[in-house]
Amino acid sequence: MLEQYRKEIDQIDEQLVDLFEKRMDTAKKVGEYKKERGLEIFCPDREKAVIKKRMEQTKNPAYRQYTAEFFEDIMRISRSLQAKVLNGAQNFLYQPADFLNADLKVVYPGVVGSYSGEALNKFFPAVKHKLNVNTFLEAAKLVANGEADFGVLPFENNSSGAIADTLDLILSEHLFIAGETYVDVRHCLLGTSDAEMEDIKEIYSHNQGFVQSGLFLSSLKADIKCVPMENTALAAKYVAECGNKKKAAIASKLAAESYGLKILKENIHENSGNTTRFVVISNKLTCDNNCDKISAAFTTRHKSGALCDVLAVFARNGVNLMHIESRPLKQKDFSYMFYIDFEGNLADSNVADAITQIKETGAELILLGNYRTENVR
Ligand SMILES: O=C(O)C(=O)C[C@]1(C(=O)O)C=C[C@@H](O)C=C1
Structure with missing residues (x-):
């Protein structure tokens, strides 16, 4: 019996394929017509009308919804064929990005010792003109107005997730991503040379430094205040400038070396493989x-x-x-x-x-x- 049904289905499918090919040939012609006149492929009103007509034609009411789905799929396939017709003429002539030019100006947020600075050095090892600014916004603006060729901003971290500010800036400043690089982020608690753990009353860092070191912070005395700053290295610089042993920063080893701070505790981040993805931003779409x-x-x-x-x-x-x-x-x-x-x-x-x-x-x-x-x- 099953054999018999399958034979019947095979015969119906044979007819369907002949009709399908005919429909596709016509859809292709419609695609060519639309291409010549610059018309949109997707025509929702026409699709609605096609579906309505075919549902009305369906004798068995229990099948009407299936007829609708069938024609939704057919027209999606038809649009896909038409897109091919259109794209045949389309050229993606994007310029390649020029990362090797030593005269490039590249901007990063923070000061020497910031993770963004490390990312810049990794992605652009030969670049001579490195600009540093306090905020992500300033970096994004310099790239958007062409004063810097590229910028390097943190984009996501494998423990704390997306760095929303960067994504929002890329969209609001109409920027593009031209590259990416990953940096191992190893946070340390840094204090002045005379500080000990029990002296610390205030900790400065970027919000990401606090989030990524959450477990360590929750193990500390409750009266310690966490003060967010624009950047981890800026926090280290501030602590060094204050010279107050009650103040500490969450930042990198490089920041400790750069500002002569003492490492009170190493590797305080929760995830031992703590890594941040940085993006290289540009004001052009390159490829x-x-x-x-x-x-x-x-x-x-x-x-x-x-x-x-x-x-x-x-x-x-x-x-x-x-x-x-x-x-x-x-x-x-x-x-x-x-x-x-x-x-x-x-x-x-x-x-x-x-x-x-x-x-x-x-x-x-x-x-x-x-x-x-x-x-x-
Ligand atoms: O009638 C059109 O404009 C077509 O391009 C044909 C077709 C179809 O396959 O029936 C395909 C895409 C449109 O969205 C609407 C209908």
Whole structure:
């Protein structure tokens, strides 16, 4: 009996494929027509009308919803073919990033001994012009207005997660990610040369230093005050300048050496492999053949399944999604945008298709960069 049913299904499928091919040929022609006239591929009103008509045609009411799903899928496939037609003419002519030029000006937040400074030295070992500023915002502004060619900012940490300020600045200053590098973050408690652990009443650091050293801090006496500063090395510098043995900083060994501070306790971070990913920011979208990681941000339409539609595009096109993060949209209460990292190069056809198809779902996508992955370890 099963054999018989399968024979029947095979015969129906044979007819379906003939009709499917015919439909695809026509959809391709529509794609060419739209390309010539610069028309949008996605036509939601037409799709709604197609689905409505075909649901009405469906005799068995129990199948109507399936008819709708069937045509949703068919038209998604049809849009994908049309996107290929369009992308054939599209050239991703991004400039390669020039990291080797010794005359580059690169900015980092903090002072000598900051982890951002370490990241800069790792990514740009030969660069002569290093600018340092107090805040992430100042660094981002210098890159945005072209006074610095690149900037180096912390982006995420493997214990405390995303460093939201950097992502928000990349978006608000219309910057791009041109590279990444990872730095081992080994926090120490630093005091003046005459200080002992029991003298400490105030600890200065960047908020990340406190978060990443949470267990150590909770083991200390309750009356110790934690004072956030713009940067860990700035905190070390401040403690050295005050010369007060009651004050300590959470910062690196390099900061201790740079400001003549004593290491009161080494390795106070919770995660023994504490690592921060830094991004190299630029005011241009750059790309070359070696770039294999893409960062982007998107917002979806407010309807059920909208996020799922975007994520399905990655699966359908065989694009590996490596990271997703949501951030509140400042201009709209309790609305979110999603930050993503995925594998690929902007010149890859599956990546180009995925980008087009994401836009077709109604999502707004901003490309934030295509760069070379650095292996963490
Ligand atoms: O009618 C169109 O404009 C088409 O491009 C064809 C088609 C379809 O496959 O039926 C594909 C994409 C559009 O979103 C709507 C319909």
